[in-house]
Amino acid sequence: MRIFKRMLRWALILAFTGLLLAVAAVGVAYWLIAPRLPSVAVLKDYHMQVPLKVLTADGKLIATFGETRRIPVAIANVPDRLKHAVLAAEDAEFYKHPGVDWHGIARAGWHVVTSGGDKGPGGSTITQQVARNFFLSPEKLYSRKLTEIFIALRMENELTKDQILELYLNKMFLGHRSYGVAAAAAYYYGKSLDQLTIAQCAMIASTFQLPSVVNPINSPKRGLGRRNWVLGQMLENHYITKAEHDQAVAEPNDAFPHEQPIEVDAPYLAEMVRLQAIERLGNDALTEGYVVKTTVVSSRQQQAVNAVRSGLVIYDQRHGWRGPEGHQELAPDASHDDYDRVLSSYTDISGMQPGIVTDVSATEASVYLGTREPVKLGMDAVRWARPYISDSRVGAAPKDVAEVLKRGDIVRLSRNDKGEWQLTQIPKAQAALASVNPEDGAVQAIVGGFNFLRSKFNRAVMAARQPGSSFKPYIYSAAFERGFNPASIVNDAPISLPDPSRPGGVWTPSNDDDKFDGPIRLREALVKSKNLVSVRLLDAIGVRYARDYVTRFGFALDALPANLSMALGTASVSPMSMARGYSVFANGGYLITPYFISEIDDRDGKAVYLANPARACRTCQERLLDTRPVGPPPPDTPATNGATVASASSSETPSASASTGVVLPADAHEGNKPPVLAPEVIDVRNDYLITSLMKDVVIRGTGAAVKVLGRDDLAGKTGSTNDHRDAWFAGFNGDLVTTVWVGFDDFSSLGRGEFGAKAALPIWIDYMGAALKDQPSTTLPMPPGISTVQINRSSGLPSDPGDPNSMPEMFKVEDVDRLRQQAQQQKEDPDQQHAYDIF
Incomplete structure (x- = not known):
């Protein structure tokens, strides 16, 4: 018993000693580790990583960014x-x-x-x-x-x-x-x-x-x-x-992936927002739960995407069937699993689903799309597929389905307006669309190409292309500032000009149709898009003056060629920069700067950024009290070229940036602040006269197809370049300015006859028709200082009462008396001509 008590005592001593040692060890460990322990107080206000969310102006989801x-x-x-x-x-x-x-x-x-x-x-x-x-x-x-x-x-x-x-x-x-x-x-x-x-x-x-x-x-x-x-x-x-x-x-396991649905197809805009958010908010932009509200309207964005894709498909099918994307020899007993393996490397592209042809006859083809049920294609579904020969030639129309498709061909199918499957192919050409509100530059829709996943290059803001004749309104505006008017006569005739850079040292520009009308009024020259008139007009006012003047529309000087080719639209511009320039015509003469972010909220819904763009504000009180003269924009106004519109690197001052191509304006300050006024860069009367010319372009000129929309407030201009490398249409009403470009990234020709009116204008019509549906007519009223006078159609000068060859024309009031004097002098001396009349 004594031995047992002794052992128990030693056991208790050892246990107590062990406990003391354990406590001491923990104490020593805590003493060593405590200085390095982090403060847990940060957890009281810890921000979880939350992705960046991008929304449209009406709250639809465009994209989320974050891991x-x-x-x-x-x-x-x-x-x-x-x-x-x-x-x-x-x-x-x-x-x-x-x-x-x-x-x-x-x-x-x-x-x-x-x-x-x-x-x-x-x-x-x-x-x-x-x-x-x-x-x-x-x-x-x-x-x-x-x-x-x-x-x-x-x-x-x-x-x-x-x-x-x-x-x-x-x-x-x-x-x-x-x-x-x-x-x-x-x-x-x-x-x-x-x-x-x-x-x-x-x-x-x-x-x-x-x-x-x-x-x-x-x-x-x-x-x-x-x-x-x-x-x-x-x-x-x-x-x-x-x-x-x-x-x-x-209860069964009913889990399956539920990706957050993207409600609006605007990947090019989403990428612009991502880059701008990182530039403005730093590395936390994609993890701090910011919500970016853009200026884009969801319905208009989707209409723009649909118009661009539809227009490119129509253009592409007009130039023929290039053949299947691939071909796979199929065993006679090939199964659905075999078909799935073949199609596993192909993905849906803009609604064009990949499929493999499993059976073909003269009247019908069976195409497997991965749905376990074949799609039947009849002759109507492949009738368009004339074989491609070159950019300007196609072969004969197919007589049966077997001429187009073979068993094992990998092709694309899409549904038409009736929901029927049709043979299609991914277009090789590209297009871009930029649409802005001319009042403040808010981007309404933007499409940078046919499909973002196939090409992330944003042609709407980063492309540097020649605008062709769509650039002419800027030259005409410069000429009207130098004394020309809609009725001025300029000779549409062949011209040869010295140019050491060309073979023979001579430049001989021509009209698109190689026809000449002789002396012609400027209104008619723009309606018919006469190249030679534009060249003579630019020569008359001077290239240096014209280049300086055109920078008023927001273009960088180095994007404008320092020679007469500028009259034919050889500048380097983007669709967005053209939309900005045309906004000057649409809003009464004020240079706005396109922007696409209206607000940025933090994860708690508090606004950390509000856009405060410069506005035309044509009738507001601040504008009526503005005493600044009409003229070039201030030096701090961002200029644009083919790669950039503008961007903001600080909260107050915009500066050039190639990251997004569009400005992120300065922060708005709390309180009732007066609006920021956009600079007035051209006289409102000049604006009104140029717009009237462009209205005639869409009524009876190269843009006459616009009449299908049934509106009276639209104006615009087509544009095409040498060898049909670029096709343009830029147009507007008082509420919306839209520019469309179509072309190949490698500057290949679109094909003979593919002018702006054929390749680009249909896209513009589809978009603007949908965007302006049920919207009232909006156009600028005639400003003070404009007078309507009857003129002689041939001379362009005021006519006598009863002249059967007379028509109404608009002028600045100060020009009317001078023109009446010229008309009287010509009446007294018919041989006397004005200098510009015979130029």
């Missing part, structure tokens, strides 16, 4: 059944322990001893998991585990249990780039948290342990097993009843 899916949710908004599922799966004693489960740690320690050092399950509480995920690495080290314990104890001391659980539910990775329970619910089930069933809550809780391996999509069987175990734990901890448990266990 993670996360939807932060407050603990009060997490339903109890989900909290209970997570607690049952991960830490049922969470609300009872001090942050560390000592029994769990003891079990883990015993496992290490008995297994010979295997660092298996660590017995970590939810608090410890939060500590590890926020502050530590996942590597299994004893020192890391000890640090984790100390941080967990600190967290329990400084944060409430609900705060810790909220961090846990929002922070943890749950598979498929989803972080947090709300993102997981949205991805796996397409639901918000309050819509989840008990079984779905348990499934989400089951992914916390091994999210990449055990989740309802990657491993549905293991996921179901883990889910049912979680349901058992919920029952054991009295979170659910036996009936609820049994019902949940019987």
